[in-house]
Amino acid sequence: MTAATGTAAATAAYLRSRHRFRAAEAAPWLLLALVYFVLQGYLALGSQIVVMILFALSLDLILGYAGIVSLGHAAFFGVGAYAAALLAKHGWAEPISGLVVAAAAAAAIGAASGWVLLRTRGLTLLMLTMAVAILLQELSNARSDITGGFDGIAFQMSPLLGEHNFGIYFKTQYVYAAVVLLLAFLLVRRIVHAPFGRQLEGIRENVKRMHAIGSPVHRRLVTVYTISAALAGVAGGLFAQTQQFVTLAVLSFDLSGKILIMLILGGTGRLYGAFVGVTVYMILEDQLAKQYPQYWQLGIGAVLVLVVLFARRGLFGLAEDAVKRLRGRR
């Protein structure tokens, strides 16, 4: 009897441990705060990094957790960006409500396209995600009178909360983006540790089994796709608002590919991989890409190939392995 209670207690303890906050999880936020105080000259890049982390998180939800491979996630980023930009340009420049609109617009596109696309799998699904993004880009280009085309549109944001200006030192923008990231992160973390998150992982690992336990797979996938689209839309909206400028590049295949690479580099399915991958990629890109664009592209391609062959769980995975080995030695 004692043995049974023992294992039951151990099981319950294990299950509880999966969602508990660990001390180490404070690290990225401490770092973000540190950057604000110590690296004040880099807050423009910092804001971009924060925005991209949010974008990568949204991709991790569908890719890392649900196993949906998308080469067109920029579609939602772009929709959010343009929604926020056009709203501001045409008279409503309050930032937070702009983000809400961006999220809603992206979610709508996400729900509609997801409902249709997620009936397919494999190459067809992959190609359709690309097609949707290209379609949106072509449409935006066709109406460049509204969207500004590749030249883009510039606009002014109203001060945040009525008093903080989006200034040239990006201080307000950085804090704004970081707070939004924190809130979004807590939301995503909740979702992945909830039963819904488990279901997504089940769908990713063995969809046949999920059908056989009564899981409405298509509905679950469309739901997560919509949530992911909304978050990508928030990232896009943040991007447009903090830059006060937007071009067709926000809908490009280039961006879809980049965010995928950043996430893979960091590691999928663990949330923190997004933080690591984006930061490393963007800092390296900032330092190297302008000077040696061809070598940068060559290097990124090579890194991707090497990661797939040798470090499949990305930098975060490598770090975890290293920590495990250190703990094992002690």
Place this chain on the structure above:
Amino acid sequence: MSAPVLETRQLCKSFGALQVAREINFALHKGARHALIGPNGAGKTTFINLIAGALKPTSGQILLDGVDLAHLSQAQRVKRGIARTFQINTLFPGLPVIENILMAVAEHIGVAADKFRPAGANPEVIARGQQLLETLRLEDDALRLVRELPYGRQRLVEIAIALALEPKVLLLDEPAAGVPSTESHIILDMIDNLPADIAVMIIEHDMDVVFRFAREITVLVNGAVLAAGTPDEIAHNDEVRAVYLGGAHHG
């Protein structure tokens, strides 16, 4: 005799010119212990796939408590009370046993769509999972990854998941398949102890298991029912002996 829980009427399935199910008439009553036997390729797994909704029939009906299941998806049929296991383990090998089972429990009691409460903190889900572990004597393996378990015990997880769904109808596709003879008693014990009111249909090749477990037997050959009846009737049926049991009785 009460109405059958599960019934098929003139169920047919063909892939082009290949007929894998020919006008199968079949009935399963509450509490049934029914074995489906037949040579390899007779269409037994296809039959389960048709009932479970993994395959669409060419013609014929499948009725659960008198309701036609024709337009229902696999998942919908599960919700109505049909659970099946697979001939080859279809589990989450990288997850612990408990998580495999809780996935089904959560779905069954309806909390699977919850996005806010942590999965590991739902007392009812955990309690039910714990109970299933005890029923199948898997408590000690609760936290072990499925892929680390011996194949026989993995098979038990497969069955645990089906039981988690509290089905009316349980379709077991060769539960002892691939299980080394040293472990097969585990499966046999478990089958003996299934809840009495579930209607159970089991596909099996091992005649000892069949005759120990079944109160009714259906023999399927080339997609058609060759014979159906009590174990005694089947054992003495000349046609069946000629086609299928013959070898066993000579040995």
Place this chain on the structure above:
Amino acid sequence: MDQAFNAFVSIVFDGLAYAMLLFIISVGLSVTMGLMGFVNLAHGAFAMLGGYVTVTLARDAGVPFLLALAIAFFLVGAVSVVFERALYAPLYRTGELDQVLMTIGLVFMSVALVTLVWGPDPFNLTPPDYLRGQVDAGFRRFPAYRVFIIGAGAAMIVALYLGFERTRIGAQIRAAVDNRRMAQSLGINVDRLFTVTFAVGSGLAALGGGLGIEIFGVKPTYALDYLVFFLIVVAVGGLGSVRGAFVAALILGVVDNAGKYFFPEGGAFFVYVVTIVVLLWRPLGLFGRA
């Protein structure tokens, strides 16, 4: 009335030429995907390489055009085998995401390498004299080079048909596409078959890349620019179906040309709409099988 007829003929003719090129380039991708399920997004890089090799040989080394095309076919086909054995083979069991990532990485590398070797500017190639000018069909004159492309495409279709229907290796490929496990149990060495198919498919892509310089151009971003079209041909046609690849290429070619003709500004996007509609109706492609 006359003008409408002329427009119709133009659209069909140009669409057919475009379709032939798409077909020649994409048919290899469709068959290898149907055979091994391997998502090779770098397929376009082989077409691009074929284009660069052809231009370099024909323009800079004075090699006769047709010979340059043939060399491109064999050279790129051979090179592709190295990639297949070294980089692709380890990923056959690991799943789609890994394959997508690896091949995207290769595409990026190809863009960079090509820029470093040949520079960032697009290349052009004037066809040999005997393929220039116009062909008189009585009611209309057609550009000779495009007639040549259509002819080459038709010859390719016949060759592929004969290859698949009349040779043993063709029968083996068809069997393996249909049911790989069954084919293996019949003693067919599917892995080796795949390598051969992959080589031929990549060679054909290179051939298409060289043939199509006039229509698709040749520049470092080629593999990325046209990736979605090759994928559309394969997905809409159905994995593993040569017939499907041709029909899909035809639809794509004609729709794209018609779209651009009637709506010069937004015409490109009809192709995507048609793709989405077709795939909703037939998720496995027009001639695809489960």
